[in-house]
Amino acid sequence: MLSSIFAIVPVTSLLALTFAFIFFRQMMKSSEGTEKMQRIAEHVRKGASAYLRQQYKIVIIVFIVITIIFSFLAYGLGVQNKWVPFAFITGGAFSGLAGFFGMKAATYASARVANACRTSLNMGLKLAFRSGAVMGLVVVGLVLMDISIWFLVLNHFIEDMAGGYKLMTITAIMLTFGMGASTQALFARVGGGIYTKAADVGADLVGKVEAGIPEDDPRNPATIADNVGDNVGDVAGMGADLFESFAASILATALLGAAAFIHMEDIQLNAVLAPMLIAAVGTLLSIAGVFMVSTREGATQKELLKALGLGVNVSALLIIIASFFILQYLALPNYVGIWGAIVVGLLAGIGIGQSTEYYTASAYRPTQKIAESGNTGPATVIISGVGTGLISASIPLIIIVVAITLAFGFATGFNFGMDSLNVGLYGIGIAAVGMLSTLGITLATDAYGPIADNAGGNAEMSGLGAEVRQRTDALDSLGNTTAATGKGFAIGSAALTALALLASYFEEVRMMFVKILDRPQELINNVPAIDASFYDFVQHYEIHLMNPKVIVGMFLGVMAVFVFSGITMNAVGRAAQKMVDEVRRQFRTIPGIMEGTAEPDYARCVEISTKGAQREMMTPSLIALLIPVVVGLVFGVPGIAGLLTGTITSGFALAIFMANAGGAWDNAKKYVEEGNLGGKGSETHKATVIGDTVGDPFKDTSGPSLNILIKLMVMASVVTVGVAVSYHLL
């Protein structure tokens, strides 16, 4: 029965992986530079691998435990039951593989990029960007491969059912594949985030503030750990985060499509295929986009940005055009409206990125004002950073609100009645897919940042000439801009993905509801019109806002967000403290370290960050995994409904606040360092350095970890849906 057009998905997957391999090979062929450059790169590489090994060890144990528990808890999903553990494990394994390859590429690339910058800026840019593209393409390639395999396997093994029930079942099973990716992402983001900021904060506090030596100075024992951190946090963490968003948005939308068109059997398959095809074609266009990125020698910051932007924007423009024809070909009802939802998703992603840029770049007033408040010391820098960060959440929130309204509206012809609910939710899901469709290239832009940053670090540590450092600085500075928009994009896509997952959760509950009442036939007949069975459903589970269990769930959802952020924040503080002690000890006990005649014990600092991250990531991770189960057990479906909406809404706002406040503090410091308001060494500069340090865990640990939290809590609820439905206490 499977439409032959589906072949595009596995083929694209192989293509993406092939190009990733080609870019990797090309990069590996270029020279790693001087002996010193190689040694430094080797240090970073070893540290990163050591960390990833440790993290994966823990993750494997967690996976075994969770697989057992969740397989048990998934009881009640009937036919899905036996497939859940396998889907769960492949999701986790593929995400882990993507992180591994991405980080390998990044750590092999840094010295090579620095070396390429000895020849020309263009060569440096191309090499850095294509090394980033390895990560981007591996991520999308592996997601598409996992989807292809599972869809074909399940389609073969799941027996035929009447009334479109088969595709509902297949897509519901496939969704649990996202749970594995979510769990993997949790540890990658939280662990990586703690690692990188413990090293960064520790290195800065002793190196910059106490000893007065510059960033990336080889005399600082924590400097290698800091560079390792960029890779494990920004490359592997960001990759796992978006792996999950990409996978979950496609899978949730497929499920929503299966539910929305359950009564139109030929259309139903096409609705399920649509998100997969759009993601596949977006990937093809991303590959094309990667080849467009290059620049001329001596390019300005603006030209560099334009060079990167060209690839990203052309891919986005082309997917807008291509998706129209895909939907037309699939002949979905109101395909123009559904296409509108895709455009809305893409524009929302760009809009959130732009607003992040506005609130965090030193070219604009908000960041400049924060820098100016440094005139009255660090306290006012913090106050105005927090104030501006809180305000800055409003634009992305409004964008999401408009995006939800328009995506739902376009997909349903602005019929907000319940008879069009399912199609509207499909519209929201496909908007998320649209936003993420060109992830291959946007993720390449993200991964480019830490590679350029590390190249700069390598150039600094190995004492390359001023011209080379100027080039790596240009690349690095560009990386900071792309990092800011990339963060906005990651949060925005997490929110839309979480909403699509939430809708899928309700679909799964509805499937169970019908089963519990022993009337599958009625489901099959009533789902399309949704009204009759729908109000039975709302009435049965009381997922309305007059139910105190819903309100209680919402309070608990907000609590999860606050506690999770607080714990990750404190984790950085504690781990950084250990790093500070160690760096101080080395400065004190290793003779010749400050004169540069003795090498510091880099490995010890790497070990401290690794252990710190390992120890500190357990509690927040357990919270994220356990709360949905506990709330489901006590308050049932209404509790979960409140929990998830509370988590998504407040988590999104807090994530934006933290990312933007942190980014603005960082750039306010850079603004002063550029010679404004007294420049480097002034009191204002010192005040902004404190702001920057405070911002580190905001923007690189707690903020991005919330992306995972809001998706994971929904995924965990989806997987354990049987618990909330069958065993709740109240």
Place this chain on the structure above:
Amino acid sequence: MLSSIFAIVPVTSLLALTFAFIFFRQMMKSSEGTEKMQRIAEHVRKGASAYLRQQYKIVIIVFIVITIIFSFLAYGLGVQNKWVPFAFITGGAFSGLAGFFGMKAATYASARVANACRTSLNMGLKLAFRSGAVMGLVVVGLVLMDISIWFLVLNHFIEDMAGGYKLMTITAIMLTFGMGASTQALFARVGGGIYTKAADVGADLVGKVEAGIPEDDPRNPATIADNVGDNVGDVAGMGADLFESFAASILATALLGAAAFIHMEDIQLNAVLAPMLIAAVGTLLSIAGVFMVSTREGATQKELLKALGLGVNVSALLIIIASFFILQYLALPNYVGIWGAIVVGLLAGIGIGQSTEYYTASAYRPTQKIAESGNTGPATVIISGVGTGLISASIPLIIIVVAITLAFGFATGFNFGMDSLNVGLYGIGIAAVGMLSTLGITLATDAYGPIADNAGGNAEMSGLGAEVRQRTDALDSLGNTTAATGKGFAIGSAALTALALLASYFEEVRMMFVKILDRPQELINNVPAIDASFYDFVQHYEIHLMNPKVIVGMFLGVMAVFVFSGITMNAVGRAAQKMVDEVRRQFRTIPGIMEGTAEPDYARCVEISTKGAQREMMTPSLIALLIPVVVGLVFGVPGIAGLLTGTITSGFALAIFMANAGGAWDNAKKYVEEGNLGGKGSETHKATVIGDTVGDPFKDTSGPSLNILIKLMVMASVVTVGVAVSYHLL
């Protein structure tokens, strides 16, 4: 028809006001001390009056505008319409009066308390506490008076209706009285909060940090403004906040009672009277409690705390006993369960206060750890304060969750089905009333804090002897502890009150729903069983969590909270900046100021704070008032339902986070000043001073303003319910 037991309410009101007058007269009779003490007190008094005058001017204009607009928007409530403006205005006027009297008493008391401390600690404590009791008793007295008058008036003028509809109408009209109080409270909290922290931060940054002179030094031009700020922020602001909670919790519960027992006509009146009677008897017990507070000379901090605690705890214990007999007398069905809800409310208030104490007092680990993180500089102080503050939100959130569950459960015999929904919501409302029943004395404890603080300031500025200052310090230090628990109590009661208001909102929508469908008879018959009409209602308005409009509303609710906090935070930053400039200017241009031979221009600083507060309070206030109207106009009832739940849940968490982080930073600094970790003047101390300054707007501006926001947004939605029901766009 009116039960004669209702007479207790107006009689108690008069008694409370009489005792307030007696305490005021007693205080005025005691001496204000030396000529210098009088002059300083005069400065503060003038500044406070000048500010209050300015604030009330703005509030009057806003009231005129809002009265016109909201009277128009209240269209659709039918019979209620013509009463709304009057209820609105009396609520605002009475709240304004309470603030005026409370602040008068506080500003007259400070020098007198300082003077009393020249005689004995006990005299100082009694005088300070009874002056605080003026505020406490005026607030509860005026609330009870307004309720008495309106209840009698409306009972007389509203024509009789069948089926308990008359009491529904009366209580619905009376609820709009809370809107006036809410609006007044908004300006008092936001304006007062900005005023006090602009002065405080400004005084600290230049005085303590730059010039190195101590707190409350008369050479600091901003020191009078700082003392004024304590009065306008902590006395008037806190008073208006709790005036509103007290009024709204009683009125909302009365409405919920009228709805819950609409079919049992004799019971219905008793259910409406119950919250009023409990509040009245609680007030009588508060008066008794005030007389219990005294201490022996040379009492330790612990004994002082015990002295205050005795009055508060005995009152609370007695109201638990008394309310049992009140409910028994009123013969409500399941009165033991409803009594259980009252106990839950009281315990929840105590629990939230205790958790605030734990997270902010220097005797416990969280605050000590923040102080210790000062060893690595200010950045780690901020990081660990934010981390701990975020985590600290979890206990109050869990307490609220448990309180909601138990209050609902007790009232309904743990039947969470929809047939007992109305009684359960009544249980939640009456839990809020229970928590606030002894407000007369708890508010006295709150108002005591700034009075003691100002007495200390007066003693310092007028150069009284060391023994006197030691006594005022003891009183002040006690005030800091009560302020922390008071803040927790204010937030907790705001959350429960907001939930009761939310339930009332749904009741009002349901009343309108029935009217719109032209079947009042069906309402009257069906409300008790609630099921049939209830699901019509849920179905008609789609206030369930699968409706994207609800989700959109929730996002906007979270947005309102974040933007409002960000704007108030930045307002303090900006206003403090102006204060810094002015203080620096005076230090530079007034010769002899630092030698103490020339008096600084205190009035200019008072003016700057006044103007700053005036200018800065408009934007956040407009946001709070407009968002519910706009969301109602665009997204209708489901949008409002999402908006309010999003605001309440995230606003509560953010308020706790801000209050606790700010309190912990404050006490971490004090912990170091007590000689720990290097003591005063050490690097650790400097780091914690920065934390303290950052915490100022957290704990005294943005945090407490959120209490108002979460109540006001619901009140504004209640008043404009006709808009959301009749004129929404989508």
